[in-house]
Each structure stands twice: as C-alpha cells, then as structure tokens.
Amino acid sequence: MDASASLWNELNYERRQQFFNGESVWDTADYRKQYVDVTGSGTAQQVIRKNKSAWNSFFAAQDEWHNGERDERPSPPGYWGNEDDGRELRTFIRNDLYTLDTGERSRIEIPVGSDLKNKYDHTGRLRLELCGAPKWEGEQGRLEIQYDETDDTFRAFQPVTVPDSRQDSPLASEEAALDVGANNLVACTTTTGQQYLYEGRDLFKRFRETTEKIARLQSKLEDGRYSSHRIRRLYRKRTRRRDHAQDALVRDLIERLYADGVATVYVGDLTDVLSTHWSAEVNAKTHQFWAFRAFIERFSYTAEEYGITIEVKSEADTTRTCPACGEQDNTDRDSDLFRCPCGHEAHADLCASRTFLEQQAGERVGSMARPVRLKWDDHNWSELPDSPERASPNEKRTNRSTGDGKLASVGAA
Numbered sequence: 001m002d003a004s005a006s007l008w009n010e011l012n013y014e015r016r017q018q019f020f021n022g023e024s025v026w027d028t029a030d031y032r033k034q035y036v037d038v039t040g041s042g043t044a045q046q047v048i049r050k051n052k053s054a055w056n057s058f059f060a061a062q063d064e065w066h067n068g069e070r071d072e073r074p075s076p077p078g079y080w081g082n083e084d085d086g087r088e089l090r091t092f093i094r095n096d097l098y099t100l101d102t103g104e105r106s107r108i109e110i111p112v113g114s115d116l117k118n119k120y121d122h123t124g125r126l127r128l129e130l131c132g133a134p135k136w137e138g139e140q141g142r143l144e145i146q147y148d149e150t151d152d153t154f155r156a157f158q159p160v161t162v163p164d165s166r167q168d169s170p171l172a173s174e175e176a177a178l179d180v181g182a183n184n185l186v187a188c189t190t191t192t193g194q195q196y197l198y199e200g201r202d203l204f205k206r207f208r209e210t211t212e213k214i215a216r217l218q219s220k221l222e223d224g225r226y227s228s229h230r231i232r233r234l235y236r237k238r239t240r241r242r243d244h245a246q247d248a249l250v251r252d253l254i255e256r257l258y259a260d261g262v263a264t265v266y267v268g269d270l271t272d273v274l275s276t277h278w279s280a281e282v283n284a285k286t287h288q289f290w291a292f293r294a295f296i297e298r299f300s301y302t303a304e305e306y307g308i309t310i311e312v313k314s315e316a317d318t319t320r321t322c323p324a325c326g327e328q329d330n331t332d333r334d335s336d337l338f339r340c341p342c343g344h345e346a347h348a349d350l351c352a353s354r355t356f357l358e359q360q361a362g363e364r365v366g367s368m369a370r371p372v373r374l375k376w377d378d379h380n381w382s383e384l385p386d387s388p389e390r391a392s393p394n395e396k397r398t399n400r401s402t403g404d405g406k407l408a409s410v411g412a413a
Contacts, residue, residue, distance in 0.1 A: 001147060003038040004047050004091040005080040007031055011051050016076055025055055037115040039091065040124075046092035046142060051077065071269055071314070075293075086236055089147035098143050100158065102133045108156060110143070130156065138162045150244040159305065176257055177266040177357030179315065179349045180292065184336070185249060187349035189357045192260050195350050195371040198249055203242070203376055210238040243294075245376050250298045252374070252381045258306045265308060266360040267296060268315030311360075318356040319348065323365075347371065 015025040032044040039047070054077040061074035081087035099109045109125045117124040138160035146155050176190040185200035214234050221228065257265065300310045321328050322340035332339045338348040350371055358365055374381040 001089040001091045001145065002087060003035050004043065005087040005089060007035045007039070007044060007047050008051055009079045009082070010034075011048060012077055012079060015051070015055060019076055026052075035113075037113045040097075040111040040113045042094040042097045042111065043091055046094055050092055070312070085232060086149070091145050093143040093145070095139075095141050095143070100134075100140065100143075106130050106133065108143075110145075128154075134158065134160070136160055136162055148244075150240050173263055174261045175264045175266070175357065175361050176260075176262045177353050177360060178268065179318070179353040179356060180268055180295065181349060184349045186253060187347070187353040188253065188257075189350060189353040189365065189368070190257065190260050190262055191357065191361060191365055192262075193366050193369050194256075194260055195353070195368055196253060196256060197347065197350060197371050197373045198253070198381060199373065199375050203245055207238060207242060210234055210241075214238075246295055247298060248376075248379075249381055250295070250302050254299070254302045254306055254308065256372075257308065262308060265299075265303060265310050266356060267299065267310060267312050268318070268356060269312045313356075313360055315352070315356045318352045318359065321352075321355045323351055323354045323358065 011028060011031045014028050018025045018027070032041065032048060035044045058074055058076055061070065064070045065073050080090070093110050097111050101107055107127055107129050109127045112124060112126050114124070116126075141159040141161065144157040146157070147153075148155055174191045176188055179187040181187070181200070183199075183201055183204070184197055185203070186196070186198045188196040214231055217228065217231050217234070218226070296310075296312065303310050317328060319333065320331050322331050322338075322342060322344055323346075324344035325340060325342040327340050327342060330341050333348045336348050337345065338351040339345050350368075354365055354368070373384040375384055376382075
C-alpha cells in the first residue's frame, strides 16, 4: 500500500508539472516498471488507471467550469500524502487477481510482487483473515483496500454487479436535499417527509481548541522555524478526527437515504453563500473544519456505491425563504430558529433544506415527520433521545451493488 502511494505521487507529480507547463499529461514515464517488483504488475497498472481516471474527471469538470456549468474552478488531482505527515494508504487489486472466501474462515488472497515474494519466501499470494460478509453476490469488480488509521483497521471495498433477475423490488424514485453548514453539519429533507440533522458544534469546538494549541506552539518556535514534530502531530490528529467523523456521517446518511428510497440528492453549492456572507469564522468552518470539497467528494463516492445520484446546485435564498408561504423579505433567523410572519416556526437549517428540495424537485414536499437529530460520540453518529423511533422499511431495493462497508469488513464500497 505504501508503494501504491509512492507510485501515485510520482506519477501525479509528473502530470501536474506537465499540466501547469501547458503540456500533455498523458506522456509520462513507465512507473509500472519501477514498482512492479513490490506491488505486482496488475496492481501497479490499476493505480495508474485510477490516476488516469482522476485526471479525466478533472478535465471534464474543467470543461464544465469553462462552459459556465459550474461555479467553482476545479483543482487537479492531489497527492496521497507524504512520509513525514503520513500517507493515505490504499491500493487497488484487479478483479481477476484476488479471491474472496467467506464463511467459517473468511479470508482474502491478493498478489504481491517478486521482491516481497522472495523476501518472505512464500507463493506470491498474501492471505489475510477478515471479518464481515458481503450482503450481495455477483460478478466481482476491482477491489480497493484502505488503511483506517483512526480505527487501526484495514478495510476492503468490493463492488459487485448484481444480475438483472435479482432487481425485483421497486426502483428508487425519491429525492433529497442537503443544507451543509458547520454548527449543524448537515440538514437533510427527503420527498418522503423525513428530515435528518447532524449537529456539529461540539466537533467544531474541539477542532478550534486544537487549532489554538497549534497557534500557541507556533508562536514559541525559534526564528526561521515553521513547524515541529508536535505541531505536525496535532495537525494530523485534527485532520484525522475530522475525517473520521465526516466519513461516518456520509455512510450513515447514505444508508438512511437508501432505505428511504432516495435516488437523487441535491447538495448546496457554497460558492454563492461564501461570496455573499464571508467571514473569518465562516471560512474556518466551511474550508478548514468541514472541508466542503472533501465532503462532496466522499459523499459522491459513497452514493455511487448505492446507485444514488448527487447533483450540486445553487442554494441561493433558501435560508431566508419560508417553506410554508414563500416569504423572503420579512423572515427572521435567530440561531437555529426560523420565523415567518405567516406563523411558521421551525429549525432554520431544516427549513432551508426543505425549501432547497422544493426548488429542485419542482413540487411541494408533504408533511414533515419529527426530525431525526444525531450527535457525534467520537465513533458513531447516535440519535438523540428526542428523535422519533423509526421502523425498518418494508421493502429494500435489490439493485444495490455493494455491502455494508466494514473490513475489516468485506462487503464494502
């Protein structure tokens, strides 16, 4: 996995240099040859293909930006970290190069390169025990393995193609909209009348405390020094804590939306909001703490596993529009409370997500269920006591392509 990260970084560095110099990014050195003895030929090629796919996606997004179809200019693919600050450890195994067995002794076998084969004197196949079992069976796709440093766990993500004959439940047709913030990380409304609220004040408080500690340590550095081992460790801790909460939120919300039969999710584009209501605190929350771009990327990847489409749309005026009567000019927001002269009062962020959904869906959303409120407990998003009890859905769609996302779970994303 470390070799895969090095391969990605070296290849990506060359492509970024060529891009910024106005040259073609496709004419590069053969990095496969440099890493094949560690990763194996197939795995090295998969990392190269993944990088190529990332650049193709970047160029497609850049065309949309030039054509005025998106407000924010896209950035070229980034790196998987470095040795000093910690790398993102992941790798990709071609669909015909690994075997996955589940049951009494669940295990997975993946190939390694000749250097590792000779060093450890084995067959060239690395056998790993695992826990969990896939929820779906079908033609296996490319396996992705990641290391979760927060949980000290390796996770395997295996997409499978489910035969058409198994798609015997109604296809999803509902829609949802998200209002993304920082005090409340996500407020979501669906066309079924469900609402979800993920609270973020405690998370941001801890993020800010760590940021202030970093600033104090930086102020004590000798002239000419900009960092230290302790400062770098605090940066890593702050980032990993945030990413862990964000990953768990994405997974939890997508699973809830999937169970609700949601096929399309509208996410607010914060570009317009930030340009209108910019402040240092808003900037810190949306860019540093919440990392909006990273959230959208994670959300899109996870939604794809469940067959859910993500559309980023402008949410201008949704925070001041009453979902009951449409009034904009005379509405009032006091912290989390939204009031309208018509008498409508509700949670401000949930009101915004409802208005946003009605704008995009082109129709009024029916009566709202009592919102499900969730709070982070350093490991899970737990429903607060005032959240309603929710029965399991009567039907579950069978066109889902992956399992539940745990590795050491097997059937992941």
